[in-house]
Amino acid sequence: MKIGNSPEGSASPPKAERATSPRKPEATATTAPQQAAKASAPTPSAQVEISSAAKLAAGAQGEDGSFDxxxxxxxxxxxxxxxxxxxxxxxxxxxxxxxxxxxxxxxNKH
Known part of the structure; x- marks a missing residue:
């Protein structure tokens, strides 16, 4: 017996059950303009704030953020x-x- 497997059964059904089980319907295809509209207007999932240390490090690279x-x-x-x-x-x-x-x-934090 492998570690993590319960003796009652496994997480996935046996091959025979998988072959006869009904498949879930595939997602409907969307058109390119619909996909572009979704991609161009993302919904923010979090608010980000840059720390003072990060601002200081960014300032050390140059005022305009350029590179060599x-x-x-x-x-x-x-x-x-x-x-x-x-x-x-x-x-x-x-x-x-x-x-x-x-x-x-x-x-120093503790």
């Missing part, structure tokens, strides 16, 4: 030429620093 397109091009070219190398030590150091920062922030 030349740097992106250089990295892209290095990747395509097979010359791009990943500095695993720098990544590990950043991960450890971020984890320590999160743990310190959590400890």
């Amino acid at each position: 397109a030349a740097k992106v091009q250089r990295i892209s070219q290095a990747i395509s030429e097979g010359k791009f190398t990943v500095n695993a030590r720098a990544i590990a150091d950043k991960l450890v620093a971020n984890a320590q920062e999160l743990l310190n922030a959590r400890a």
Whole structure:
């Protein structure tokens, strides 16, 4: 017996029952304009507020939110030429620093 299975039965019916059970009707097809109308007017499901820390981090990137397109091009070219190398030590150091920062922030909350 597998863990999680009850001895009384399984969650899905046996193959024979599945083959003879009636199928649910398929959803009716909608036209492209109907689908576009639904997609263009989504109903908000939640209200989002940007924290002051996120605003501060966004401000550190530049006032207009731009990025360095030349740097992106250089990295892209290095990747395509097979010359791009990943500095695993720098990544590990950043991960450890971020984890320590999160743990310190959590400890200061309590």
